[in-house]
Amino acid sequence: MEIWFSQMDTENVKTSVRVDRQLFSRQSEYQRINVFESREFGRMIVLDGEIIFSEADEFIYNEMVVHVPMAVHPCVKNVLIIGGGDGGVAKVLTQYPEIEAIDVVEPDEMFIEVSREFFPETARGFDDDRVKITNMDGLRFLRRCRDKYDLIINDSTDPFGHTEGLFTREFYGNCYRALHDDGIMVYQHGSPFYDEDEAAFRAMHRKAYQSFPVSRVYQASIPTCPAGIWMFGFASKKYHPLKDFDAQRWNERQLETWYYTTHLHKGAFMLPKYVEDILSEEEMKK
Amino acid sequence: MEIWFSQMDTENVKTSVRVDRQLFSRQSEYQRINVFESREFGRMIVLDGEIIFSEADEFIYNEMVVHVPMAVHPCVKNVLIIGGGDGGVAKVLTQYPEIEAIDVVEPDEMFIEVSREFFPETARGFDDDRVKITNMDGLRFLRRCRDKYDLIINDSTDPFGHTEGLFTREFYGNCYRALHDDGIMVYQHGSPFYDEDEAAFRAMHRKAYQSFPVSRVYQASIPTCPAGIWMFGFASKKYHPLKDFDAQRWNERQLETWYYTTHLHKGAFMLPKYVEDILSEEEMKK
Numbered sequence: 001m002e003i004w005f006s007q008m009d010t011e012n013v014k015t016s017v018r019v020d021r022q023l024f025s026r027q028s029e030y031q032r033i034n035v036f037e038s039r040e041f042g043r044m045i046v047l048d049g050e051i052i053f054s055e056a057d058e059f060i061y062n063e064m065v066v067h068v069p070m071a072v073h074p075c076v077k078n079v080l081i082i083g084g085g086d087g088g089v090a091k092v093l094t095q096y097p098e099i100e101a102i103d104v105v106e107p108d109e110m111f112i113e114v115s116r117e118f119f120p121e122t123a124r125g126f127d128d129d130r131v132k133i134t135n136m137d138g139l140r141f142l143r144r145c146r147d148k149y150d151l152i153i154n155d156s157t158d159p160f161g162h163t164e165g166l167f168t169r170e171f172y173g174n175c176y177r178a179l180h181d182d183g184i185m186v187y188q189h190g191s192p193f194y195d196e197d198e199a200a201f202r203a204m205h206r207k208a209y210q211s212f213p214v215s216r217v218y219q220a221s222i223p224t225c226p227a228g229i230w231m232f233g234f235a236s237k238k239y240h241p242l243k244d245f246d247a248q249r250w251n252e253r254q255l256e257t258w259y260y261t262t263h264l265h266k267g268a269f270m271l272p273k274y275v276e277d278i279l280s281e282e283e284m285k286k
Numbered sequence: 287m288e289i290w291f292s293q294m295d296t297e298n299v300k301t302s303v304r305v306d307r308q309l310f311s312r313q314s315e316y317q318r319i320n321v322f323e324s325r326e327f328g329r330m331i332v333l334d335g336e337i338i339f340s341e342a343d344e345f346i347y348n349e350m351v352v353h354v355p356m357a358v359h360p361c362v363k364n365v366l367i368i369g370g371g372d373g374g375v376a377k378v379l380t381q382y383p384e385i386e387a388i389d390v391v392e393p394d395e396m397f398i399e400v401s402r403e404f405f406p407e408t409a410r411g412f413d414d415d416r417v418k419i420t421n422m423d424g425l426r427f428l429r430r431c432r433d434k435y436d437l438i439i440n441d442s443t444d445p446f447g448h449t450e451g452l453f454t455r456e457f458y459g460n461c462y463r464a465l466h467d468d469g470i471m472v473y474q475h476g477s478p479f480y481d482e483d484e485a486a487f488r489a490m491h492r493k494a495y496q497s498f499p500v501s502r503v504y505q506a507s508i509p510t511c512p513a514g515i516w517m518f519g520f521a522s523k524k525y526h527p528l529k530d531f532d533a534q535r536w537n538e539r540q541l542e543t544w545y546y547t548t549h550l551h552k553g554a555f556m557l558p559k560y561v562e563d564i565l566s567e568e569e570m571k572k
Contacts, residue, residue, distance in 0.1 A: 006302070012326040014290075018298035040298040040480065057479075060558070193343075193509050194326065221507055221515035221558070223479050228514010229507040259558045267556025270549040272346070272507070 005036050005044075007051050009226035010194045017041060017051075023118055028110035035118045041224065043118055045086060047111070047157060051224040053086045058122065063260040064220045064232060064268070065153050066092040069184045071250040071265055072239050076150040079103070080178065082138035082166060083156035085111035091125030095255055102131045103149075105141045139165040145178035152179060154187035167204060172211040172235070182238040189217055189231035192275050197226065206282040208235040216241050217279060218268040220259070231275070242269055291322055291330075293337050295512035296480045303327060303337075309404055314396035321404045327510065329404060331372060333397070333443060337510040339372045344408065349546040350506045350518060350554070351439050352378040355470045357536035357551055358525050362436040365389070366464065368424035369442035369449070371397035377411025381541055388417045389435075391427045424449075425457055431464035438465060440473035453490060458497035458521070468524040475503055475517035478561050483512065492568040494521040502527050503565060504554040506545070517561070528555055 006016040017038045024035035034046040042055030066089060070076060077100045081089050085106040093102055104126070106112055112133065115123040126133060134141060138156060152175050156166045165171060175185045187208070192201045209215040212235035222230045234241045247262035271279075292302040303324045310321035320332040328341030352375060356362060363386045367375050371392040379388055390412070392398055398419065401409040412419060420427060424442060438461050442449040461471045473494070478487045495501040498521035508516045520527045533548035557565075 004300075010326055012304040012324065014302045016292070016300045016302060038298065040296055219507070221479075221505070221513070223513035223515070225514070227507070227509035228511070229509070258560050261556075261559050261562065263556040264558060267553035270547075270553025270556075272545045272550060273547050274544050276547065 005038070005046065007046075007049060007224075010196050013194070013226075015224070015226075017044070024114055026110065028108050030108045031111075033111060033114055035114060044224075045114065045119070050157065052157060053088065053119070053122075054224050055119075057223050058086075058088050060220050060222050060259045061230070062088040062092045063257050064218075065089055065155065065186050067250070067255075067257065067260040068218065068232070068234065068241065068265060068268070069151050069153075069186050070096060071247065071262065072236075072241055072245050073150060073182070073184050074246070077101070078149045078151075080105065080145075080149045080152045082142075082152065082154045084153070086115045086119060087112075087123040087125035089125070089153055089155050090128070090131050091122055094125060094128040094130065099130060102128070104131060104133045105136055105138050106133065107135055107137050109135050137165065139168075139171055139174065142171070142174035142178050145174070147177070147180055149179050150183055152183070152185045154185065156188070167200070167207075169207045169211070172207045175235075176211050176237070179237060184234065184236045184239060185212070187233045187235070189233045191226040191229055192231055192278060193227035193229060198278070201231070202278060202282050204233065205279055206285060208233050209283055212236060214238070214240055216269060217271065217275070219271060219275075220268060242266060291324070291332065293332075293335060293510075296482050299480070299512075301510070301512075303330070310400055312396065314394050316394045317397075319397060319400055321400060330510075331400065331405070336443070338443060339374065339405070339408075340510050341405075343509050344372075344374050346506050346508050346545045347516070348374040348378045349543050350504075351375055351441065351472050353536070353541075353543065353546040354504065354518070354520065354527065354551060354554070355437050355439075355472050356382060357533065357548065358527055358531050359436060359468070359470055360532070363387070364435045364437075366391065366431075366435045366438045368428075368438065368440045370439070372401045372405060373398075373409040373411035375411070375439055375441050376414070376417050377408055380411060380414040380416065385416060388414070390417060390419045391422055391424050392419065393421055393423050395421050425454075425460065428457070428460035428464050431460070433463070433466055435465050436469050438469070438471045440471070442474070453486070455493045455497070458493045461521075462497050462523070465523060470520065470522045470525060471498070473519045473521070475519045477512045477515055478517055478564060479513035479515060484564070487517070488564060488568050490519065491565055492571060494519050495569055498522060500524070500526055502555060503557065503561070505557060505561075506554060528552060
């Protein structure tokens, strides 16, 4: 018998993964949560049909959203993770001793429980004393925050469905207000390749570019993402991701990584021409 | 009715593309050749089950194997393309006026005929007066070449099947001999992510590293490639892909591109840590 899980990358392209068994399947208040055991990617969490986390490639995403801003900002003490129910981002952040507090704002309690049960190695990011989990919608949480964080990481899934509010202009404005004067925000920028993703990609850059003085985009190759290419936004009140990047200081930390290096940090901001063109076009718009 | 073509990225992962119709399907002397019309990628050539060429993403591959060496070598006059039956690499090369001769050595005549029939826009690369097609095995062709080329591009498909000989130590040695004293060789290095591709990836770097004084690897994000990440080898007798890279000279050409930029050129050589580690390990071996 063969079981294949398929992710619809677009209406016309799908990525299928051979699955040994389905370990969990339930509808939470927010989304359909599935956990599969696969041969190629190990265990995977699938939310509403999309692979959100796989044991084989989660390191790429988690390292890229954490180490890039951490190698730029000189002293991060307070971090907010919006989403982050799997604990992977929190786990990488806890490697930094100077961080004093990590707020994880994940509305879906069941997602966190599932992560703790099936991915204990990753979810142990939650066990660090500095981590505080709040089960609340990210946009609502942000409305009451002022001048509180050095770094905000938007680890939420998609500009559609229940996380839609996390991709609005109001959201970027609220993040801006919640950050200190030299704060940085990193957010998922999606995959720029397929036509059906392009409008969301453009809108995201336009909103961030209009909300923050510094707004750059960087990339990583993530096999389980549509087209294998994923983009991240780096929006900042003060620091530039390359001009204020301190490779030596970061290397002296001697953190173990599998994807990130300080060379790759620079390379990640050097984008394909078709992506640069999209970004420039949006920057011209008022 | 739905028709889906599936490419097995590994035994346990497949990429499937919705297909409107199959335009061609025949066994040549060398391989099974299929042409499909798809919604997401336009027309695609599939050789022995692998997408070799799609209208939607061919630009990435072709630009990266041509512009990277052309922006490094100060004066390329004679080029050899091994494989290249679709004409895409030749087409990009013909944009350079200083090139005097382009030898295309593709054993499979049927592959060339299919390209001319179904991809005339790409195959017009063959119509340039400087292009000469030889239907012969690349390794046999190379055995009689000495000190003849400034640039060799190995555009053949795979280290398996009928092109296996193009990934042997003898092949790299023959390329070395066929190049002028300042010649460059660019070759497909495959996808480094999946375990089943790692041995071939390692072997390729070991052979090139032992055959050439300069041997570096660079990357591109290509949606139809396994895991969406593809690597290229840059092996050279003299020029370094970054130290001898002349961005200004290349930009003054004002060539139109959709993927390559001189920024991206540099970024493409900044590799994920897991790839750097594999390469260093092979470089330590005798």
